[in-house]
Amino acid sequence: MAETSKKQEEKAKEPLLSQEPSKQPSLPTPTKPSSPARALAFWAYFTISVSLLTFLLASLPSLRPPDHRSWFLSLPDDLRHHYYKGKLIKVHINPSRSPIQVFAVEHGPRDGEPVVLVHGLGCSSFSFRHVLRLLGSSGLHAVAIDLPGSGFSDKLDLREHGRWEGILGRIWDVYDEIKEKGLFWGFDQLVETGQVPYEEIVTRDSRRYGAESSGYGSAEMGRVVGQVIDSMALTPAHLVLHDSALGTGANWVSMNPGLVQSVTLIDPAAESVAFPSWMLGPPVLGELLLASRFAFSRLLRLCCSRSMDGLVAEAYRLLLKGRDGRKSVVAAGKALNYSFDLGEWAGTEVVKDMAFQVLWSNSWSDRWIDEGKRAASAIPRAKFASHSGGRWPQEDAAEEISEMIVQFVSSLPKSVKQKKEEPLPEHIQMMFDEASEGHHHHHHHGHGQEHATGYFDMYGLGQGWGV
Numbered sequence: 009m010a011e012t013s014k015k016q017e018e019k020a021k022e023p024l025l026s027q028e029p030s031k032q033p034s035l036p037t038p039t040k041p042s043s044p045a046r047a048l049a050f051w052a053y054f055t056i057s058v059s060l061l062t063f064l065l066a067s068l069p070s071l072r073p074p075d076h077r078s079w080f081l082s083l084p085d086d087l088r089h090h091y092y093k094g095k096l097i098k099v100h101i102n103p104s105r106s107p108i109q110v111f112a113v114e115h116g117p118r119d120g121e122p123v124v125l126v127h128g129l130g131c132s133s134f135s136f137r138h139v140l141r142l143l144g145s146s147g148l149h150a151v152a153i154d155l156p157g158s159g160f161s162d163k164l165d166l167r168e169h170g171r172w173e174g175i176l177g178r179i180w181d182v183y184d185e186i187k188e189k190g191l192f193w194g195f196d197q198l199v200e201t202g203q204v205p206y207e208e209i210v211t212r213d214s215r216r217y218g219a220e221s222s223g224y225g226s227a228e229m230g231r232v233v234g235q236v237i238d239s240m241a242l243t244p245a246h247l248v249l250h251d252s253a254l255g256t257g258a259n260w261v262s263m264n265p266g267l268v269q270s271v272t273l274i275d276p277a278a279e280s281v282a283f284p285s286w287m288l289g290p291p292v293l294g295e296l297l298l299a300s301r302f303a304f305s306r307l308l309r310l311c312c313s314r315s316m317d318g319l320v321a322e323a324y325r326l327l328l329k330g331r332d333g334r335k336s337v338v339a340a341g342k343a344l345n346y347s348f349d350l351g352e353w354a355g356t357e358v359v360k361d362m363a364f365q366v367l368w369s370n371s372w373s374d375r376w377i378d379e380g381k382r383a384a385s386a387i388p389r390a391k392f393a394s395h396s397g398g399r400w401p402q403e404d405a406a407e408e409i410s411e412m413i414v415q416f417v418s419s420l421p422k423s424v425k426q427k428k429e430e431p432l433p434e435h436i437q438m439m440f441d442e443a444s445e446g447h448h449h450h451h452h453h454g455h456g457q458e459h460a461t462g463y464f465d466m467y468g469l470g471q472g473w474g475v
Contacts, residue, residue: 079330087323090134091160099235101156101164101228111160112236114151116144121269121417122242125152126233128251129344130283130312130337131400132159132327135250139402142410148417153236155229155256157336159327164224164336224343230260237267244269244423248413251399252281255345258353261362269423270363272413273390275376275399276383278348282312282399285341288334298329313398320403351386364390365416367409371396391416 080088094113101108113133123143125136133152143150154161233256237245246269249257254276261268275282287307288294297303305321328334354364364387368380376399384392393412397405 079326082330083326084319084323086137086319087134087326090137094133094160096160097236097239099232099239101231108156108162108164110156110162110232110236111154112151112240113140113153114144114149114240115140116149117147118149120144120147120149121246121423122149122151122237122244123246123248123413123417124233124237124242125150125248126250126253126257127152127155127158128253128277128283128400129281129285129341130328131250131324134159134323134327135400135402138406139410139413142406143413146410146414148414149242151236151240151242153233155253155340156232157224157340158333163332164339224340226255226259226343226345226348229256230263233257234260234264234267243267246270246272246413246417246420246423248272248274249276250274250402251277251283252344254278254350255348258348262353262356262358265358265362268362270365270417270420271359272365272367272416273383274367274401274409275369275380276350276366277399278344278350279346280379281341281344283337283341284311285337288328289338294334294338298325298334301325312400313403315398315404316400350383354387354390363416363420365412366390366392367401367412368392368394369397369399369401370394372398 083091090113091111093115094111096109097112098107099110111133125133125139127133127135132154136150136152140150140152157163237243244267247257247261249271251274254273255278257271261271284307287297297307301318301322304325305316305318308316308321308324328337353359366380366383366387368383369376370380380392380394384390395401395405395408395412397403397408401409
């Protein structure tokens with residue numbers, strides 16, 4: 009009986025064992041979804057994300073960037089007065105691109121020693137408004153400029169260099185395209201090409217706005233400073249570099265040592281700049297930070313100046329909020345040379361005999377005081393002085409800073425201004441004479457109006473706007 013049962017079991021198993029592998033049933037092989045299917049899923053994801061983002065921006069009107077005219081009219085009186093006192097100068101960053109306009113404001117006698125003030129990351133010539141007045145009152149010819157992307161100067165190409173990376177950047181790029189072309193543009197693109205529109209955006213912008221064209225590097229910014237100095241006949245100049253302007257000024261000084269009389273460094277920083285531009289990078293977070301007067305004011309007091317007045321902080325917030333200011337400061341922060349070596353530069357052959365002064369905060373933090381000691385040891389021949397202000401001492405220690413600059417410049421030999429005298433053709437001279445007559449006519453209507461007209465027209469204000 010046992011043998012019979014054993015044979016029956018083997019017979020029952022035999023069909024399964026004898027079955028060829030090719031005849032065994034097999035599971036279907038998974039296949040990759042087609043390109044249109046993947047694109048449709050990806051686009052659906054973006055549509056949902058962008059819809060949520062659009063709802064957020066629509067529900068918070070303060071997050072929507074104002075138009076240029078509304079933005080200019082929203083500026084506080086002291087900021088508009090600051091612009092009204094200055095002028096716009098055309099400069100060329102790249103010979104293959106159109107010139108841009110750089111804002112400059114001056115104070116003091118034209119025959120005084122020229123002092124050129126260059127601001128750091130996040131601020132503008134407005135931060136030197138008190139220093140300008142004090143230097144000018146002391147007989148110096150003080151000039152402060154807005155670097156491109158800051159203050160009232162033109163902004164540069166930002167699409168590639170200033171874009172936030174990762175999934176947030178992709179959502180923001182698609183959102184910008186939808187605002188410009190409409191919601192159904194994305195679906196039309198998907199149907200026609202089978203591709204996600206973001207791929208087309210990146211390809212197009214990579215060709216059109218290469219990183220090399222952003223113009224925020226120290227070499228490009230240095231050329232801007234040099235062209236302003238040349239245009240305003242300020243050579244040889246006493247250069248004052250604040251915070252992150254160290255790299256910008258150092259680059260230009262190395263190329264043009266004969267055009268510089270002295271260099272004053274105000275809390276210079278290469279690795280640890282005062283203003284945290286990276287916080288404005290994330291699209292939603294950056295917009296929310298600039299939308300809140302309280303949050304932005306607290307940020308400046310925490311990082312730049314503990315005693316900054318709320319109205320002054322509001323002026324900086326509005327400058328960054330309008331005309332792509334946020335994207336500009338983020339791009340400028342990314343382009344900084346954080347590996348710049350102060351001691352190595354100061355010891356180079358071209359600047360080793362130049363007069364240096366270093367002004368440093370003695371009240372910001374113990375860590376920053378230690379940084380000051382290292383800066384002093386990096387340039388042992390420099391005159392080193394401390395001030396009681398913060399990282400933006402031109403805001404909270406303007407009198408101290410101004411007095412130190414005046415004493416330093418006065419201790420140096422008088423500079424001999426370099427002038428290029430070339431005869432003008434007769435018809436060109438007549439044009440200048442006519443323009444000069446028009447200038448005096450406008451002067452009776454208000455100082456500086458000839459400089460402001462073009463800017464006011466840009467915002468639809470024209471001649472009817474008075475400050």
